[in-house]
Amino acid sequence: MEQEHLARAGLYGLLGPRWVEIEVTALENNLREVKKILRPFTRLLAVVKADAYGAGAVEAARVFCQAGADYLGVTTLAEGVELRRQGITIPILVMSPLLPEEIPQALAWGLTLAVASRWGAEAVAQAVRETGRLARIHLKIESGMYRAGLEPEEVKALIRDILSWPGVVVEGAYTHLAQAAHSRKAWEQFRLFFRVCQELEEEGLKIPLKHIANSYACLAYPEMHLDMVRVGTLLYGHYPAGTIHQEIKLQDPWKVKARLLHIREVPAGTAVGYGGDYVTKRATRLGVLPLGYADGLGLTAITRPKSWPDLLRFLAKTFLAYWGWQHREEAVLVRGRPVPIIGRVGMQLSLVDLGDIPAQEGEEVEISLGRPFTSARLPRLYLREGEPYLLRLPTGEWRGLKDKAGFRAR
Known part of the structure; x- marks a missing residue:
């Protein structure tokens, strides 16, 4: 329903294939x-x-x-x-x-x-x-x-x-x-x-x-x-780690959205992406995501382990990633279901394994992208109670979409 609303409002032509929504x-x-x-x-x-x-x-x-x-x-x-x-x-x-x-x-x-x-x-x-x-x-x-x-x-x-x-x-x-x-x-x-x-x-x-x-x-x-x-x-919308926060109820204003550019079926044993690093374990459907490391996908802060337990956690994550474990900050939701990013993350294009989800080309998906790394060049779409009212384009230009609840569209 939200996707239909955006299409009716004519926003896709302004947004392009990827954007950030701020409520x-x-x-x-x-x-x-x-x-x-x-x-x-x-x-x-x-x-x-x-x-x-x-x-x-x-x-x-x-x-x-x-x-x-x-x-x-x-x-x-x-x-x-x-x-x-x-x-x-x-x-x-x-x-x-x-x-x-x-x-x-x-x-x-x-x-x-x-x-x-x-x-x-x-x-x-x-x-x-x-x-x-x-x-x-x-x-x-x-x-x-x-x-x-x-x-x-x-x-x-x-x-x-x-x-x-x-x-x-x-x-x-x-x-x-x-x-x-x-x-x-x-x-x-x-x-x-x-x-x-x-x-x-x-x-x-x-x-x-x-x-x-x-x-x-x-x-x-x-x-x-x-x-x-x-x-x-x-x-x-983030509680600092280790705080007790019963006194306040925060809300998350942030969503990263994208539209699938292309979908193709591949058989088991297909080497995917740069270097053929990932090989499909079964016949599946692959989707092309218009996001990459230039947009912040797959980037994480590099910190020096503070203790032996910290070092062990780091090594465990590296080992699990080698065997295909999906870090939560790289999750993609397609029709409400999480799917993995597979192969190497490209500069501006990446692949997701859609499995048996009947997604279609042009369909919206949601990406859990680390906020500090999300490119400022992604459009920012501002919503009030789910209704878009303002857009910041990658060029820095502003497009006012409607007047709502006292906000003046610019």
């Missing part, structure tokens, strides 16, 4: 669920970095703003500028330090800056003098992540200088939990951060926004909520 009511639900567990004065920063974890930063930001987000968080200057150009007006924190040549543009677009070193602070002050614009900054305090941040012992001396610089306003201070799931280490970081903030306030610096809690800490450590929380994972 915005799920995004709204997730933000409201998180806000339910916050104290009334605690603000919520919605993290929309990395194209909103694949959901599309511009529309996700609009939805979060309308649902009650107080702040947005991005990593790069380009991410912040994109949101401003699309009319997003609420505060946006660029959470990574910027290079000196980027700062004037950030100030011109009214972005809030992270300061993680004296060098960075002096670059902000210089940009303020040159442009005459106000700079709102958040001090990034090093507490155990060791990626970017001011060492606690250097903060006092720096803050005396910052307080003397006209046009530089310290709006907040924050730190980044390195091991949020490790309770002892997380609380060590919290205590260090809180001590530094107290010392700064003793120096006469009022810090309106102190923040440390990410998605995990937001659920596990309510005492860390402070003035603001920075939430990403939860908003996109």
